[in-house]
Amino acid sequence: MLEIKCPYCGKRSQNEFSYGGDASVKRPQLGKETSDKEWNDFVYFRNNPRGKHSELWHHVAGCRQWFKVLRNTATHEIFKTSKISEEL
Template sequence: MLVIECPWCGKRDQTEFSCHGEAHIARPLNTEELSEEEWGNYVFFRSNTKGVHYERWVHDHGCRRWFNVARNTHSDHIYGSYKPGEAAPTIDAPDTPEAKS
């Protein structure tokens, strides 16, 4: 079980939250000019990172606010959370082994 820090309410159990995928995906502004492939990339394709991953969470059972979490997808280590609109923190992740090619 993870302990996640809501930027407003403080540290809470994971079961109060739900995760909604990768963060910092901006909707294209030139929507009328997008090709089907570009739309597909925006709607469906995600990075599937091994290591530090920035993702969107919502505090469903608490203040019901959205925020971002930096989490290691390999170790489940949570580095921290930050409010929407804030820049993603830079994180060195020594606890992720090198991906074998």
């Protein structure tokens, strides 16, 4: 079980959190014309790197804040966590 540092609450066990996917995904702006490819990439395509991965986590059993985590997908090492508004 991972130990994740919520930027608001501090270190907590993984079972307080839920995983929220790739943090680098940017939703196309509302009302803006998007090509099929652009939209397809946004909805379906994700990188699946072995190694560093910036991702979203949600502190569901805590402060209910979404935040960013830089994690090694192979070793589970967590390098850094940050608020959504901060650079990771």
